Amino acid sequence: MSSCILVVDDDPAVLHGVATLLEQAGYETRQATTGVMALEKLVEQPHPSLVVLDVMLPGFDGYTVCRRIRAMSSYIPVLMLSARDEVIDKVTGLELGADEYVTKPFEPRELLARIRAMLRFAEQSISSQHTEEQPLTYGALTLWRTQHRVEIHGESVDLTPKEWALLELLMEHPGQVFGRETLLRRIWDEDFYGEPRTVDVHIQRLRAKLGAETASGIETVRGFGYRLAQKTNVTL
Numbered sequence: 001m002s003s004c005i006l007v008v009d010d011d012p013a014v015l016h017g018v019a020t021l022l023e024q025a026g027y028e029t030r031q032a033t034t035g036v037m038a039l040e041k042l043v044e045q046p047h048p049s050l051v052v053l054d055v056m057l058p059g060f061d062g063y064t065v066c067r068r069i070r071a072m073s074s075y076i077p078v079l080m081l082s083a084r085d086e087v088i089d090k091v092t093g094l095e096l097g098a099d100e101y102v103t104k105p106f107e108p109r110e111l112l113a114r115i116r117a118m119l120r121f122a123e124q125s126i127s128s129q130h131t132e133e134q135p136l137t138y139g140a141l142t143l144w145r146t147q148h149r150v151e152i153h154g155e156s157v158d159l160t161p162k163e164w165a166l167l168e169l170l171m172e173h174p175g176q177v178f179g180r181e182t183l184l185r186r187i188w189d190e191d192f193y194g195e196p197r198t199v200d201v202h203i204q205r206l207r208a209k210l211g212a213e214t215a216s217g218i219e220t221v222r223g224f225g226y227r228l229a230q231k232t233n234v235t236l
Contacts, residue, residue, distance in 0.1 A: 002026055002028050003009075003027050003028070003049035003050065003119055004027070004028045004029070004030065004046055004047075004048050005022050005027050005028070005029050005030075005048060005049060005050045005051070005052060006029070006030045006031075006032065006041050006042060006048040006051045006052070007019050007022070007029055007030070007031050007032070007052045008031075008032045008033075008035075008037075008039065008051065008053045008054055008057065008065065009033070009052075009054040009057075009081065010033045010034065010054065010056070010057050010058055011054070012033075014054070014081070014104070015031055015033065017078075018052055018081075018082055018111070019031055021108050021111070021112060022112070025112055025116075027057075030044070030048065033057075033058075034057055034058050034059050034127055035057045035058070035059045035060025035061065035062070035064060035065045036059050036060060037206070038051075038057075038060075038065050039060070039068055042069065042072070042076075043072075043123070047073075047076070048076060049076070049077075049078070049119060049122065050076065050077045050078075050079065050115060050118055050122070051069060051076060051078045051079070052079050052081060052115070052117055053066060053069075053079065053080050053081065053098070053133070054080075054081045054082065055080060055082035055083075055084060055093065056080065056082065056083070056139075058160075061082055062081075062082070062093075063092060063093065063096055066078055066080065066093065066096045066097055066098055067096050067097065068203065069097070070096065070097035070160070072235075075119040075122070075148075075161060076088070077099045077100075077119070077121075077161060078097060078098045078099055078100075079098070079099065079100040079101075079102060079111075079114060079118065079139075080093040080098040080100065080101045080102070081102050081103075081104060081106070082101070082102075082103060082104065083103065083104045084103070085092060085103040087197060089101075090197070090198075091197065091201050094198060094201040094202065094205070095124060095201055095204070097160055097207060099118060099153050099161060099162050100114055100118065100141040102114065102204055103146075106218075112233055117188070118161075121161055121165070122161055136168070136171040136172065136197065138174070138217060138228065139214065139217070140152050140153045140213075140214065141210070141214050141217075143168060143171055145166060145168060148164065150164065150167065152210065152211060152214055157209055157210065158209070159206070159207060159209060160205075162187055162188070162202050163202055163205060163206045163209065165187045166183065166187055166202055166203065166206055167206060167210075169183075169186060169187065170226070170227065170228040171228060172217065173226045174227075174229070174230040175179070175227060175228070175229070175230030176227055177221045177224050177225050177226070177227045178225045178226055178227065179224055179225040180196035180199045180200070180225055181196065182225070183199045183225065183226070184196070184198070184199060187198070199225075199226075203218065203220075203226055207216065216229075216230045226231070
């Protein structure tokens, strides 16, 4: 069964163009022109595998819709589209839970490459749930790769796919420093053409969700990147 992608844009030309691009690539699409319509389409069965979301929408804007999506699910990848190309606009979208941010006008092949990479990552995460293995632990933090689940002191933590992948990589290699470019290649796939600021925003979101004690283990190595502190006795 092909993936179902929800395309949300109030510009008929962009909406039709993106939907046609995806359908020619073999995906099913749903289309919405307002934020309210997008939220209605989101709960239809089967649920969308990914959402392509414009920022400027009548009624609820894309930022509001993204926030609502994240309140409903941490696992539906969201790619935001916008004519706004300022860093603050990209950071806002990423901080609200978007996995990718693409500015208009965009190259169709690049947009399709990003969507394919996002879907591959989501599919790999789902398939890994059927493999039995020991969880990763770091003090009170526990990550089950097979169940795609994270807990702190037994309490579940909702992470987006990219946040989860960042945490998994850091927990797999405590003490190892990962540069921003390396993280872009490892987490965002070889098809991603992004900027280092994207990594910084996701690390900030991850720290906020993990809480002060656990987040303190994710260290910034100035001029290099990030690492999970390697401690002999971790008390979180």
